[in-house]
Amino acid sequence: MPVPLAQAIHADFQQRFGYEPLLVRAPGRVNLIGEHTDYNAGFVLPAAVDKEIVFAVGLNGGAQIRLVAHDLGETLDLPNAAEISPSETHWANYLLGVAAQFQARGIAVPGFDCVFGGTIPMGAGMSSSAAVECGLAFAFNHFLHTGFEKMELARIAQLAEHTYAGVQCGIMDQFASLFGHAGQVVRLDCRSLDYEYFPFDTTACRIVLCNSGVKHSLASSAYNTRRQECERGVAVLQQHYPEVQALRDATMAQLEAHRDELGPTVFRRCAYVVQENARVVTACLCLNKDDLTGFGKEMYASHAGLRDDYEVSCAELDALVEAAQAVPGVFGSRMMGGGFGGCTINLVAPDKVDEFIASVSAAYEKRFGLKLETYQTTIVAGVGEVAAEVVKS
Numbered sequence: 001m002p003v004p005l006a007q008a009i010h011a012d013f014q015q016r017f018g019y020e021p022l023l024v025r026a027p028g029r030v031n032l033i034g035e036h037t038d039y040n041a042g043f044v045l046p047a048a049v050d051k052e053i054v055f056a057v058g059l060n061g062g063a064q065i066r067l068v069a070h071d072l073g074e075t076l077d078l079p080n081a082a083e084i085s086p087s088e089t090h091w092a093n094y095l096l097g098v099a100a101q102f103q104a105r106g107i108a109v110p111g112f113d114c115v116f117g118g119t120i121p122m123g124a125g126m127s128s129s130a131a132v133e134c135g136l137a138f139a140f141n142h143f144l145h146t147g148f149e150k151m152e153l154a155r156i157a158q159l160a161e162h163t164y165a166g167v168q169c170g171i172m173d174q175f176a177s178l179f180g181h182a183g184q185v186v187r188l189d190c191r192s193l194d195y196e197y198f199p200f201d202t203t204a205c206r207i208v209l210c211n212s213g214v215k216h217s218l219a220s221s222a223y224n225t226r227r228q229e230c231e232r233g234v235a236v237l238q239q240h241y242p243e244v245q246a247l248r249d250a251t252m253a254q255l256e257a258h259r260d261e262l263g264p265t266v267f268r269r270c271a272y273v274v275q276e277n278a279r280v281v282t283a284c285l286c287l288n289k290d291d292l293t294g295f296g297k298e299m300y301a302s303h304a305g306l307r308d309d310y311e312v313s314c315a316e317l318d319a320l321v322e323a324a325q326a327v328p329g330v331f332g333s334r335m336m337g338g339g340f341g342g343c344t345i346n347l348v349a350p351d352k353v354d355e356f357i358a359s360v361s362a363a364y365e366k367r368f369g370l371k372l373e374t375y376q377t378t379i380v381a382g383v384g385e386v387a388a389e390v391v392k393s
């Protein structure tokens with residue numbers, strides 16, 4: 001995390017509120033493979049990355065909530081923390097949703113102040129919203145002495161998104177922000193919540209993100225629709241195979257056998273999920289063998305499924321993947337996150353990164369007249385306190 005960011009957030013808090021805050025950092029995430037599998041009780045393979053949100057938080061001794069979006073230069077004051085409801089101020093809902101979740105667990109939330117800001121590009125599919133939720137959940141856990149385990153904090157943050165942001169998301173983003181380990185990706189079984197870390201050396205293979213700059217205004221409603229389509233698929237299969245509790249349990253043979261009953265759209269959505277789960281498993285075997293080419297193959301297949309069957313890609317993302325595939329030294333490329341815009345994730349040989357960025361940027365500009373933003377990320381630790389020295393130095 002850039003030191004000046006934490007210092008700036010700390011100074012902003014001190015200046016406005018005049019007392020010493022707790023400083024917390026919460027990273028965004030990448031997901032190597034396993035997209036739209038989390039809410040189907042399947043597998044994901046994310047990592048926390050060095051694009052972060054920093055928070056300065058304190059209890060103010062009163063009932064007021066005072067929120068400051070440092071980057072936007074906007075504030076929101078609310079008179080009574082005991083009476084929280086969704087706000088017209090979009091960014092505030094990620095914070096208020098967390099406070100409401102603590103209250104839903106019977107915990108009194110006193111007045112508090114929070115200044116936050118960071119480097120996670122918004123709407124880029126890097127989970128800035130999950131980072132905002134997880135950072136505040138961590139701070140509350142500290143101040144309110146609730147002693148919640150990290151998985152419970154992830155759940156609180158996920159439910160904040162459901163109830164205050166209206167997105168029926170899975171648990172991947174919040175999990176990744178809280179459970180990240182430096183230099184490791186983590187495979188999560190979204191049913192059992194068991195997880196396993198795998199080393200991923202970003203000096204041996206770079207993770208480069210290409211930001212399409214596209215933000216689809218219908219992304220959250222389309223996301224919720226996908227989720228419903230999956231549930232519809234499960235409901236149909238369950239009539240024939242009671243053991244199918246989620247698409248995680250389904251097979252292609254079962255889907256094929258009930259293709260007509262599922263209908264073409266639900267069939268394709270379900271087929272994508274069943275195949276994507278299998279790809280995560282294969283991709284992890286490749287990681288264990290240091291087989292980046294094999295891993296990359298799964299990524300390309302993932303993108304094709306997201307584009308053709310799950311239908312959450314867009315022309316810009318497809319063009320970025322196509323351009324990446326043409327560059328030597330690129331192991332794999334695919335759209336990342338919920339879709340309808342945001343970033344592609346690309347695994348690139350270190351000595352080919354410059355050529356990759358130049359070539360994909362040129363192709364993107366030529367085709368869409370848009371300047372491409374790219375980020376070379378490293379894998380960092382999950383949510384935590386910012387060391388006091390960082391602010392003093």
Ligand code: GLA
Nearest residue numbers: 035036169170171172337338
């Ligand atoms: C968003 C959601 C996640 C996950 C991804 C798609 O990031 O927040 O829970 O479903 O989309 O994999």
